[in-house]
Amino acid sequence: MAWEVRVQESPFDVGVEQARWFGNRHDIGAVVSFTGLVRDFNERPDVQALTLEHFPGMTEKALTDIARAAGERWQLEGVGIIHRIGRLAPGDAIVLVSAASAHRRDAFEACDFVMDYLKTRAPFWKKEHTASGDYWVSERQSDRNDADRWERQ
Amino acid sequence: MTLTHLNARGEAHMVDVADKQETRREATASGRIRMRPETLALLAEGGLPKGDVLATARIAGIQAAKRTHELIPLCHALALSKVTVDFELDEIESCVDVTATCRLNGRTGVEMEALTAVSVACLTLYDMCKAVDKAMTIDAVQLEAKRGGRSGDFSRDTAPGLSIPTTPDAASAPTQAVDTKTTVSKADSEPSIRVRFLAELRERLGHESLTLPVSALAEADIQGVKRALRDHQEQYAMLDEPRILIACNQTLASDDTRVEPGDEVAFFPPVTGG
Numbered sequence: 001m002a003w004e005v006r007v008q009e010s011p012f013d014v015g016v017e018q019a020r021w022f023g024n025r026h027d028i029g030a031v032v033s034f035t036g037l038v039r040d041f042n043e044r045p046d047v048q049a050l051t052l053e054h055f056p057g058m059t060e061k062a063l064t065d066i067a068r069a070a071g072e073r074w075q076l077e078g079v080g081i082i083h084r085i086g087r088l089a090p091g092d093a094i095v096l097v098s099a100a101s102a103h104r105r106d107a108f109e110a111c112d113f114v115m116d117y118l119k120t121r122a123p124f125w126k127k128e129h130t131a132s133g134d135y136w137v138s139e140r141q142s143d144r145n146d147a148d149r150w151e152r153q
Numbered sequence: 154m155t156l157t158h159l160n161a162r163g164e165a166h167m168v169d170v171a172d173k174q175e176t177r178r179e180a181t182a183s184g185r186i187r188m189r190p191e192t193l194a195l196l197a198e199g200g201l202p203k204g205d206v207l208a209t210a211r212i213a214g215i216q217a218a219k220r221t222h223e224l225i226p227l228c229h230a231l232a233l234s235k236v237t238v239d240f241e242l243d244e245i246e247s248c249v250d251v252t253a254t255c256r257l258n259g260r261t262g263v264e265m266e267a268l269t270a271v272s273v274a275c276l277t278l279y280d281m282c283k284a285v286d287k288a289m290t291i292d293a294v295q296l297e298a299k300r301g302g303r304s305g306d307f308s309r310d311t312a313p314g315l316s317i318p319t320t321p322d323a324a325s326a327p328t329q330a331v332d333t334k335t336t337v338s339k340a341d342s343e344p345s346i347r348v349r350f351l352a353e354l355r356e357r358l359g360h361e362s363l364t365l366p367v368s369a370l371a372e373a374d375i376q377g378v379k380r381a382l383r384d385h386q387e388q389y390a391m392l393d394e395p396r397i398l399i400a401c402n403q404t405l406a407s408d409d410t411r412v413e414p415g416d417e418v419a420f421f422p423p424v425t426g427g
Contacts, residue, residue: 036427052426053352055419056288058403083426095427115427123400124426125352136353139396139423 001071003079005063007054009086012096021080022100028077030104032111034097040090043138046131052085052094055123059083062122070099070114074106079114083124113150120147158227167227173260178301180255182267184294186275187248192286196249196278197242206281207240210251214238214274218255218266228265233257236266238274245415248292251275264299292362343368344414346378351421354397358388367414375399376408378418392420 004021014035022028040047067079078100088094097118099110126137160166188196195201203209215236222230235256240249253270255263275291282289298308344367355361369385370377382389391397399406400419412418 054426055351055400055403055421058400058419061403119427120424122426123351123421123424125422126425127352136356136422137425139425143427 001076001078003064003067003071003081005060005067005081007056007059007063007083007085009084011084011093012082014093014096014098017080017082017096018098021078021098025077025100027102028100029102030107031098031100032104032107033099034095034111034115035093036095036115038088038090038092038094042128043135044128044130044132047090047128048131049087049089049129050137051087051127051129052083053125053127054083054085059123063118066114066117066121069117070110073113074099074101074110075103076101076106076110079110081114081118083118083122085124116143116147116150119143165227167229168261170229170260173303175258175260176301177258178256178261178263178299180262180264180267180299181252181297182264182271182295183250183252183297184271184275184291185243185246185248185250186278186289186291187246188282188286188289190244190247192282192289193242193244193247193249195285196282201282202284203281206278209281210240210274210277211238213277214251214253214270217273218253218270221266221269224269225265229261231257231259231261231263231266233263233266236270238270240274249278251278252297262299262302262304264296268294268296290362346370346412346414347417348378348382349417349419351419353422354391354420357391370412373412374408375401375406375410375412375418378412379408396423397421398423 014033018031018033022031038047038050063081063083067081070076070079076099078098080096080098082096084092084094095118097111097114099107099114101107101110120143127134128137157168158165196206199205215238218233218236222228233255236253238251238253240251242249251271251274253267253274255266255270257263271294272291275294279289279291296307296309298306300306346365346367347362348365349362350358350360365378365381367373369381371380379389379392382392398421399410400421401410401412402417403419406418
């Protein structure tokens with residue numbers, strides 16, 4: 001299985017990335033891509049922007065481990081992960097996960113798995129900027145429960 | 154002790170030095186930039202895409218010293234008689250140590266010039282190497298010594314020390330500056346652990362990293378690191394909060410993970426990406 005993980009400030013284009021990752025392969029029957037966007041409401045309303053911080057080196061390693069774990073669990077032809085860092089505005093795309101497989105079920109589940117693990121294991125931190133001040137976003141129990149689903153299976 | 158750059162109303166003002174007597178002034182500052190061992194090897198071989206890294210950084214440092222007054226609002230423009238910028242490649246610590254010395258006969262000190270030279274030389278090193286290594290960090294930019302002038306001579310080696318010599322590495326640690334007069338050279342020559350704090354934890358503690366000598370640890374594990382920090386300052390007790398995560402050399406670790414000299418231990422809050 002081929003994989004690529006990238007942490008970058010610049011925006012990405014889902015179509016371009018998907019074509020670059022999987023465009024010239026004829027054994028792939030399914031590509032499932034998830035794009036995460038910045039919402040304008042979270043712990044407080046009126047989120048004006050958020051700043052994403054990562055741990056250079058460790059973040060890339062964690063993402064690679066997650067991609068590999070997905071490859072061991074499902075029949076995948078490829079996994080691509082892009083996560084943006086720096087200051088982002090509501091509506092901006094923040095994360096892209098694409099999983100490619102011969103048949104759709106593997107790609108669907110692997111994409112879901114990678115996102116659940118990314119949210120609970122990859123060192124990224126969000127600070128939200130709102131009309132009423134800045135704060136670091138807290139972890140969510142629901143994200144942990146989502147990731148735990150895969151441990152039980 | 155007063156702040157000479159503030160007037161009686163607390164406003165910023167440039168100190169009038171016309172009546173001060175000219176004396177010989179000299180200041181030496183140091184700093185360092187940490188990088189991956191492969192980057193340092195490329196730098197040593199001259200294999201980096203932007204060419205002769207050290208020569209460029211040296212010129213940048215000298216130019217910066219001459220232009221300090223354009224950058225720091227209340228600094229006087231000085232006719233420096235001498236500026237030197239030197240580099241030492243440290244393969245064990247995987248960093249480049251930068252030293253700058255400025256001298257003149259004049260009425261004001263030259264420590265800001267020496268500090269600016271070091272800072273800009275480090276930034277230029279970053280620029281020259283960033284194509285191959287974006288995770289480099291610039292550490293411990295500080296005054297080593299100054300001579301001449303009314304405020305007298307200063308030498309970091311003779312400044313009062315701490316009970317345990319933790320050395321906040323980054324210039325981003327203003328709140329720590331007062332109680333950290335320990336020498337970096339001392340910390341460098343001693344086997345030490347590099348400790349980093351990320352995201353919310355960095356903001357709560359007020360600084361990003363520090364160097365902890367192995368001799369300060371009762372136990373050579375993460376628990377020992379936490380205890381040494383807490384004994385040093387009560388604020389580090391927050392590292393014991395159960396939600397705080399730990400990585401040793403960028404791999405998740407726990408309290409009983411062993412640490413060795415040269416290791417990097419990072420503390421951070423639960424992750425919130427995606």
